[in-house]
Amino acid sequence: MTTHTASLREFKMPDVGEGLTEAEILTWYVKPGDTVTDGQVVCEVETAKAAVELPIPFTGVVEALHFPAGTTVDVGTSIIAVAVAGAAPAPVEAAPAAAVQAEPEPERREVLVGYGPRTGSVQRRARRTNGAAAAAAPAPVVAPVAPAAPVAPPVPTVAEGERPLAKPPVRKLAKDLGIDLRSVLATGPNGVITREDVHAAAATAAGSVVEPVVPVVEQPAVAPAAVPALPAPNAAGDVRVPVKGVRKATAQAMVASAFTAPHVTEFVQVDVTRTMKLVRKLKESGELGAGVRVSPLLLVAKALLTAVKRHPEINASWDEAAQEIVIRGAVNLGIAAATPRGLIVPNIKDAGSRTLSQLAVGLGELVETARQGKTSPADMSGGSITITNVGVFGVDTGTPILNPGEAAILAFGAVRDLPWVHKGKVVPRQVTTLALSFDHRLVDGELGSKVLADVAAILEYPKRLITWG
Template sequence: MTTAEFRLPDLGEGLTSAELVSWHVNVGERVSIDQVIADVETAKAQVELPSPYTGVVAELLAEPGATVPVGAPIIRIESTDPVGADASAPPVLVGYGPQTAHASRRRRKASPESAQHKQMARAMTASARAPQATVFVTSDVTASMELLETLSKSADFENCSVTPLTLAAKSLVTAIASHPGVNATWDETAERSVVHPHVNLGIAVASDSGLVVPNIKDADSLTLREIALRITELTSTARAGRTDVAHLTGGTITITNVGVFGVDGGVALLNPGEAAILALGSVNERPWVRGGQITIRQVVTLSLTFDHRALDGQQASQFLTLVASMLTDPAVLLAHL
């Protein structure tokens, strides 16, 4: 049996520390892999930390109410089954590396809102380092709205919320199969785009603690119903401030529904480390020329902001056009499934 240290991981969006709210375990207690051992709170949300080890708790290294820097050890476990590391010298799981960090008691001189404007500023500063461009398309989505109405009455979608965001998310992850370059990260060191093999779709959620972006793992492998369920689960958990670490990290591309705020569309900023973000505007009835006649249709504006190092305008435009075509005619979406 060896002693393993669990260090506070990077909880997403460049956060450098978190407050330890409470422990779920005590010294001498046996824990298993993925068992929740503590709650921590960032400027964004309260998060449950799972154990990466099986073993017995040897020492708790931070007290509730203490601020712990990312990379600092928070618990020692007499480990019987270390995962992915030498338990005698485990690395930082995710984050900024070991820090000279004894956890320090937080002195709350700034309001929670102030800690939140600061974190948002850090994330946006990190995002702004990427040269960004945005393309727009306005589309007739009447057929999609009719489909959603039908699905909402279907037994297969009972107790499942299906919305324009649901269909847009499914269209986005489906379109990536034809345009994998949008699901990428720009590698600063190698100066090249790294395409991800799976789609972890970030869903931008406005919560009382600010904007959080939990992500749906392997969204490209999910059905429309499964995506609807995941979106519902993630948004409710995020608004309650209970998103877990796994869903706050590892996102590869993001969708944001600015239409819920009653706006026609907007220019979204990239989630740091991602090559693209799709913004969905509000769906409204508008005059529309169809078959040479002016008629009233359900119309939406989509925008795609992209890292111009990873994508050029043609690639971004072709991708956005495909997503829009799937929303204009759901048969196009079905043809790509």
């Protein structure tokens, strides 16, 4: 490796989460010889919690990329060398075995969950000072769409060597659909590429013109993750998917939780007909605010928060070192979300202090951020109690595993029309099944039963939100 001089700066892999030890380099936006400026994004990495873009903290000329895309690098390891602005770049000798070449990358078959295999070489381009070269797109993963009128084929919107103008969520969408932003016709202000532009380009590339439609399911907090593209099968017909990033961390956490905390799960069926009527009324009236999305999950969340307020001991964690039960002051409500990168549990900070309208806004923001794949490590840290919405998959109930460090998790099942005894008669009612798993070290059967019973009682008679809240 080149001997460091006063003009050479090394940028090390930072800890972008809380105590994370490694991250995988997903995409490089620069190559040796490119000029970079302080604050410019040079690469995207994935940690065990989220995908994050890394800005470089100084200005200069890229000397070397020490690792190719797809490499998992320990926190604190130098990933890029930059000659500071105003000084001649130092010569670059042979890099370590893992160092990247300035030539196009060879085909790579490793696949991160939610991304298709790269089917060819990746051309690195020169970039503007204020932009980054577009990364090669993975194999397309197309969400359900609806037909629309034909549109003109996309044409290039930027000159060679320039980076198209688009917001991070739009870049993520283009990556998922396998669209090169350089070929997309921009219709946004000042030549900015919009989500609709990307969908139109994807339709043309697929041979049929389509209009973007974001599937909206009535009950879930987040849309189900797109089916990830898989690697090609081997000679025996087996498909091997590398376990890394979010999926690896989830697997480790679930094993630790399942074999550390003694789980107990209780179930209850609830007539939620009145709750579903209230959901419809709130939607029609718009009284929670313009553009605020109202769903059954919103009232389930509010019911759980009310039950926690009545029984604060459920909002707790186990301190093994101190042999103490820690009852949390704030309720950070986690919502389990299935994403293309795997299961994540972002949480709404201090959800217990929010009004119904504020809670609805918080859920909406959580949904949108998760859909865009931009949930930050901070949003997934510090949760104290969780809801998992298995009803979105048509599942009645389950025995959810605790999110590590939490005392309880509530599963919300599908809402179905079932025969039910109501006012002495068997009539069709809307019924769901709730399941509450809890850590029996700090939550006994009485406490767990009271919390679950309170949630059920509120959902059966949602007016209790007023009298109990």
